[in-house]
Amino acid sequence: MDDWNDHRIVLAVARAGGLKGAAGMLGVDHSTVFRRLTALEGRIGLPLFERGAGGAYVPTEAGARAAAAAERMEDEALGLARDLAGLDRRLSGRLRVTCSETLAFRLLTPWISRFRARHPGIVIELAVDSRVLDLSRREADVALRVARPQENDLWGRKLANVAWAAYGATGYLAAVPPLTGPADLASHPLIGWEEGTAGVNAARWLAEVAPSAAVVYRTDSLVNQMVAARSGVGLALLPCYLGDPEPGLVRASPDPIADLSRELWIVTHRDLRNTARVRAFFDAVAHGVQADRALIDGLAARAGTPA
Template sequence: MALDWDDLKIALAIARNGTLSAAARALGSTQPTVSRRLDALEQRLGAQLFEREACGLRLTALGDALLAGLAQMETGALAVERQIAARDTGLHGEIVVTSLDWLGDEVLAPMLARFGAQHPGLTIELINDGKVYNLARREADLAFRFGPFTQENLIERRVGEVQYALYASDAYLARYGQPSEGDGLRGHQLVLLDRAAGDVPHEAWLSAIAPHANIALHANGLRAHLAATRSGATMAVLPCLLGEREPTLRRIPLGPPQPPRSVRVGYHPDLRDTPRIRALLDFVVEGFEVMAGELVVG
């Protein structure tokens, strides 16, 4: 009896995620499709792999016995897929990139668009998502983010730096006056990240120079910080790559300059020598260098 790996992959996703809907999300499919394919697989096997329960699906004894073998099959299949993806095809093929929030939208998207325009044989897909994509499973080829990667067996490379500074609008300065370090920014208004963000270097820097400022807003997205600052209601620490583009915002020179944050890329070692990956990474590094030079000149 021949079994299709795509169907076995369905069973593995259900075992890992516990419900049909969660497995469908992990596979980029739909719940009815996953359910239908599981039923078809169990019919071909002539045995149940899962017990249907009110709270989800539970592996039967047979399903549990097969789980380790399915995981090994997945490891082998993914290794083959990476080797195929890494074949020397020059500047042709697909590159899936994942990043976060403003870094992907405001910085990487223009770079990737320029690179794609120069190399029409490439298909580049950018996904901005808080989800941590599994690069070993080829959920993405390249992941750009701040800070270290937690996945094992990845190559990490620093591609650039992002400098932050405190910004205020002309309207804010007209209303509240120029901030001064001497009083710890007493009487001034700030927007910070939400408390769930944890320790963020540029906000620790801000807390040290503005212990008496009023926190008017906590918001978890940098665009909210930019909008609040642009409105004249608050000041905020923003990436200089964004703050310097805003004609109504002014950089506020307070305290010692904070250290820049490094932007890092992670990718699987199988893609190390792939021409399209190497070319794109070199292009991104050059793009960060150009932006840094423009900020110095500006």
């Protein structure tokens, strides 16, 4: 196995557990992965995977060793790429950023516009994704996260506390008594997440304070939850930076819900912290957060919010 592409094939199949997933990782078609893997096994005279039911591919002992070696090679290559990128002092090139749907929708895009006006040589690629992308593997260069990073190889800073509140359509909330506490949510139609949603703080909290029968509409998109609440479907839990500026939508009670407050962080890999375009983007986002801090902290609710 003296061709790096052979190692990539083995590693992708081992990670995906099948040909289809591996093809997606590598950006090739299913038949290409099958043909190259079959040819590789023929050359080395050993099966690397056992073919199981439903198209599953399980590494043999040889396959597991080959995949582990490929992963070490990948780690070295990625480390070298990060080292070289960390020495880059140019305010030009590609910068891949990842954040959630709501941050991109309401906050980050205007910040990027101002950043691009100042640094036209930097091309931004924005990956809008609720998953935590792997910065060590360069799935992104910079991430905006609503939780303190746990990985030891990341470097970043806390930007703000993100406030959340319950929101509903102006007409609906004008016709009902204001909420006096979380327990009152159960007496209203609610908008929630798909059942079984994991890792969403607000989804867990809502499941604890209101019965499932109170939820009349479910979607994992917070932007869609906002639109549904504005349309009168029910009340939705939203970050204040998303709900407060939206016409036709008001808070169900004036104060943010303390239990739902999250931390907003900007992070990168430690190897990239001195890259010029990364540092410039950090500064631009910090400036944007400062300008929008009242909105993010939940202190900028519009007049007309129910008392």
